[in-house]
Amino acid sequence: MQFVVNNEEVTTNAAESTPLLYVLRNELGLRAVKYGCGTGHCGACTVLVDGRPENSCEFLVSLVEGCRVTTLEGLSNVELHPVQQAFIEEQAAQCGYCTTGLIMRLVSLLDTTPRPLIAEVHSALDRHLCRCGSHSRVLKVVDRLFSAELGGVTTSS
Amino acid sequence: MKAPDSLKAHPLFRDWIDLSQQGLVVIHSGKAEIGQGIHFALSSIVGGILEVPLDWINVRGPDTDEGPNEGLTAGSLSVQQGGTALAYVADNLKTCLLEAASQHLAVPVSELSCRDGVIKTSDGRKISYWELSDEVSDVKVGECLQSWADLETHDNRPERRAEIDAIVRGNTHFLHDLVWPDMLHARVVRPRNILSHLVTLDVDAITVLPGVIHVEVDGDFIGVITEQEDQAINAALAIQKEAIWESFRKTGDVTVHPQDYIGAPAESEWVTAQPEAEPLEQSWTQSATYSRPFIAHASIGPSCAVAVQGERLTVWSHSQGVYLLRKEIARVLNMSESDVRVIHSPGAGAYGHNGADDCAMDAAVLARACPGKPIRVQWTREDEFLHEPYGSAMQVRLKASLGGDGRITHWLHDVWSHRHSRRPGHDSGVGLLAARQIDPGLPAAEPPDVPMPNGGIARNAIPIYGIDDVMVRKHLLATAPVRTSSLRSLGAYGNIFAIESFMDELAEDAGTDPIEFRLRHLGDARARMALEDVMEISGWESRRSDRSDFKGDIARGTGVALARYKGSGCYVAVVCEVEAGQTIKLCHVWASVDVGRVISPDGVRAQIEGGIIQSASWTLKERVLVEDDGSQVFGWEDYPTLPFSEIPQIDISILERNDLPPVGAGEGAQGPTSAAIANALYSALGVRVRHLPLTPDEVTRAMQ
Ligand code: FES
Numbered sequence: 001m002q003f004v005v006n007n008e009e010v011t012t013n014a015a016e017s018t019p020l021l022y023v024l025r026n027e028l029g030l031r032a033v034k035y036g037c038g039t040g041h042c043g044a045c046t047v048l049v050d051g052r053p054e055n056s057c058e059f060l061v062s063l064v065e066g067c068r069v070t071t072l073e074g075l076s077n078v079e080l081h082p083v084q085q086a087f088i089e090e091q092a093a094q095c096g097y098c099t100t101g102l103i104m105r106l107v108s109l110l111d112t113t114p115r116p117l118i119a120e121v122h123s124a125l126d127r128h129l130c131r132c133g134s135h136s137r138v139l140k141v142v143d144r145l146f147s148a149e150l151g152g153v154t155t156s157s
Numbered sequence: 158m159k160a161p162d163s164l165k166a167h168p169l170f171r172d173w174i175d176l177s178q179q180g181l182v183v184i185h186s187g188k189a190e191i192g193q194g195i196h197f198a199l200s201s202i203v204g205g206i207l208e209v210p211l212d213w214i215n216v217r218g219p220d221t222d223e224g225p226n227e228g229l230t231a232g233s234l235s236v237q238q239g240g241t242a243l244a245y246v247a248d249n250l251k252t253c254l255l256e257a258a259s260q261h262l263a264v265p266v267s268e269l270s271c272r273d274g275v276i277k278t279s280d281g282r283k284i285s286y287w288e289l290s291d292e293v294s295d296v297k298v299g300e301c302l303q304s305w306a307d308l309e310t311h312d313n314r315p316e317r318r319a320e321i322d323a324i325v326r327g328n329t330h331f332l333h334d335l336v337w338p339d340m341l342h343a344r345v346v347r348p349r350n351i352l353s354h355l356v357t358l359d360v361d362a363i364t365v366l367p368g369v370i371h372v373e374v375d376g377d378f379i380g381v382i383t384e385q386e387d388q389a390i391n392a393a394l395a396i397q398k399e400a401i402w403e404s405f406r407k408t409g410d411v412t413v414h415p416q417d418y419i420g421a422p423a424e425s426e427w428v429t430a431q432p433e434a435e436p437l438e439q440s441w442t443q444s445a446t447y448s449r450p451f452i453a454h455a456s457i458g459p460s461c462a463v464a465v466q467g468e469r470l471t472v473w474s475h476s477q478g479v480y481l482l483r484k485e486i487a488r489v490l491n492m493s494e495s496d497v498r499v500i501h502s503p504g505a506g507a508y509g510h511n512g513a514d515d516c517a518m519d520a521a522v523l524a525r526a527c528p529g530k531p532i533r534v535q536w537t538r539e540d541e542f543l544h545e546p547y548g549s550a551m552q553v554r555l556k557a558s559l560g561g562d563g564r565i566t567h568w569l570h571d572v573w574s575h576r577h578s579r580r581p582g583h584d585s586g587v588g589l590l591a592a593r594q595i596d597p598g599l600p601a602a603e604p605p606d607v608p609m610p611n612g613g614i615a616r617n618a619i620p621i622y623g624i625d626d627v628m629v630r631k632h633l634l635a636t637a638p639v640r641t642s643s644l645r646s647l648g649a650y651g652n653i654f655a656i657e658s659f660m661d662e663l664a665e666d667a668g669t670d671p672i673e674f675r676l677r678h679l680g681d682a683r684a685r686m687a688l689e690d691v692m693e694i695s696g697w698e699s700r701r702s703d704r705s706d707f708k709g710d711i712a713r714g715t716g717v718a719l720a721r722y723k724g725s726g727c728y729v730a731v732v733c734e735v736e737a738g739q740t741i742k743l744c745h746v747w748a749s750v751d752v753g754r755v756i757s758p759d760g761v762r763a764q765i766e767g768g769i770i771q772s773a774s775w776t777l778k779e780r781v782l783v784e785d786d787g788s789q790v791f792g793w794e795d796y797p798t799l800p801f802s803e804i805p806q807i808d809i810s811i812l813e814r815n816d817l818p819p820v821g822a823g824e825g826a827q828g829p830t831s832a833a834i835a836n837a838l839y840s841a842l843g844v845r846v847r848h849l850p851l852t853p854d855e856v857t858r859a860m861q
């Protein structure tokens with residue numbers, strides 16, 4: 001199978017039923033993407049496939065044939081992506097295991113829905129679990145990112 | 158300030174701070190970075206004292222071959238113990254460096270200045286820390302240290318944790334992401350109830366699967382090692398289908414629901430002095446019973462470990478206690494401890510004793526079976542949910558007598574629970590799963606309950622209030638339906654939930670505002686300050702009096718709670734506001750916090766925010782459903798937690814007491830948050846819910 005990861009053409013011989021997660025992590029060495037549950041419940045494994053956020057733990061590699069996949073490693077060259085920057089500014093992580101997935105989710109939200117409603121923010125973030133309680137800081141990241149665009153979305157309802 | 162005990166075993170500067178690399182200050186800490194930002198806090202202390210920028214500082218975590226043994230990373234003690242030790246070392250090191258510089262430069266210490274690791278004379282001659290490194294590294298840490306109140310540190314802000322930078326940039330940070338040459342992948346397969354025995358497994362059917370290198374079957378332990386990770390996953394699935402386990406039969410009577418604990422067989426012990434005679438039943442004017450369920454640590458990243466058997470056995474683990482883990486591994490595998498090295502490497506937040514140590518034991522067993530190659534064991538989500546040691550369920554019964562003057566005169570606290578700590582390495586037996594499964598199965602450890610003053614079952618069971626006659630008794634239940642161990646704050650969560658709910662009930666019986674009622678019984682000035690502060694920042698009075706904002710079927714209510722963690726740690730006073738109707742929504746939380754000296758304001762804030770959110774999730778959602786045959790939780794679908802869309806607004810006020818020693822903040826908010834939510838729910842609905850979690854179903858049950 002051939003597809004593009006972070007702007008580079010890649011080929012894999014992995015079995016078709018292999019979840020994309022393992023190809024990214026083990027074959028391509030892109031280990032920012034995390035295994036959390038393998039069942040689509042936690043969002044730790046989120047990557048972008050043709051710009052859409054997908055749980056790579058359930059996304060079979062056979063389905064990415066010809067697609068463009070973006071992982072955290074592909075977000076920035078020299079400069080950090082604004083979402084990454086905002087996570088640092090807000091110190092929006094404790095252990096950070098959930099962070100990659102959240103960053104990818106917000107990158108896609110920023111791309112597709114720059115003026116989201118609170119309900120849209122919530123339905124995006126509710127696909128992610130965090131056990132450390134860094135939620136309120138992630139919500140500050142959202143405020144920071146989207147207020148720049150909108151002059152003030154507030155997530156505190 | 159008294160020198161911490163860890164300095165006795167590790168008396169030299171180089172045990173703690175290494176200046177051998179130009180421009181770098183390497184700290185060796187026995188405290189592990191587990192997402193709580195401890196390495197940032199330790200850097201702040203050392204950087205502040207030595208006056209070097211934080212990005213020149215590198216912190217190495219626990220390693221049984223290197224650096225100080227500082228025991229467990231637990232109990233909110235890392236700043237208190239590890240921080241104090243390093244403050245002590247750094248302060249003495251600076252004196253020592255200045256003295257050495259004074260000899261080299263031939264001027265008295267009083268005429269030297271110091272900045273960014275360079276010591277200067279007034280006429281511009283200078284020498285750096287690193288040039289003096291050889292002279293000081295083997296020197297014994299001296300005896301002097303000012304008190305925390307006098308300790309001068311320079312400002313380290315802005316506060317940015319190096320780990321967050323690494324994670325956000327996608328740099329390797331977690332053990333889960335480390336790769337070794339020749340590394341092999343492994344999975345373990347366990348029966349749903351760990352006490353079930355293996356009847357048969359057709360090993361040949363597994364060995365022929367793609368990539369399988371070895372199938373280890375030892376007693377009831379099954380592990381499979383493969384070349385690739387997806388092969389390990391497939392092989393484990395095949396084993397799950399093939400293996401035949403004896404169906405689990407419950408032995409003896411095990412009480413599985415915490416609301417039935419009173420009266421179950423237990424070992425009882427007075428925590429306060431044994432009273433000459435128990436007061437007569439009729440002398441109590443109030444009584445109520447509360448409970449909390451088993452709670453899962455449920456780390457977002459299931460446990461992982463890597464082990465390799467070379468000349469020695471080396472294990473990388475995200476355990477919170479590498480020395481205890483080493484001890485148990487050595488005992489189980491019949492090795493000497495010196496032949497085992499355990500190195501800490503970060504995992505996902507654990508919040509206590511999760512599957513980390515079990516997974517490390519699994520890796521050790523498999524590494525012995527396949528020497529020379531690093532074996533990486535990754536637990537699945539289901540492994541973690543079914544087999545982690547849960548936080549213990551508890552039942553608490555409180556009785557009090559309220560005098561005519563509205564003061565409590567007598568107080569009796571009885572608490573029933575299981576062990577709140579079952580770390581590996583206990584002399585009475587083994588605690589880790591593989592240790593019990595392999596042949597010959599070693600007896601399970603039965604460690605005693607954590608003794609007071611910290612306490613396990615009875616942590617925070619002694620009320621903070623000035624009551625004439627306080628009696629506290631704990632009951633360690635004889636049997637447990639599931640394995641339990643430390644979950645952030647241990648028994649404090651259940652005890653504070655009960656005490657602070659009961660205080661609200663008593664306040665109402667006394668016809669007094671809950672804060673006023675607490676203040677009436679509070680002599681501790683810092684506790685009073687925290688309570689008064691939270692009253693102010695939350696606008697308590699107007700919120701309590703303004704009951705007009707009913708929106709349709711939704712009622713709004715406000716509640717308060719207070720505790721000093723372990724009776725010796727941080728003070729946290731919490732006010733919560735909830736809206737309750739068909740659903741229960743926690744809208745706003747205010748917290749006033751006193752941790753003594755504040756090492757890292759943002760670190761304290763993050764720990765308190767995290768504690769509040771985690772407690773809100775426990776309190777409103779979480780319960781490990783246990784039946785006779787064990788846990789019923791396989792995945793997130795069986796274990797709802799608080800989602801992003803239900804996160805309350807949080808306002809935190811830090812009461813800086815820089816004249817007092819620092820204490821940890823990580824476990825201070827959990828107890829008070831739970832009771833403040835229950836009290837707010839009562840103020841909204843007039844329904845007292847005494848059994849956690851506070852779900853709409855529990856509210857309905859409490860109404861009946
Ligand atoms: S690991 Fe993919 S959703 Fe949890």
Ligand code: FES
Binds near residue numbers: 095098130132505
């Ligand atoms: S920061 Fe640890 S799980 Fe989210």
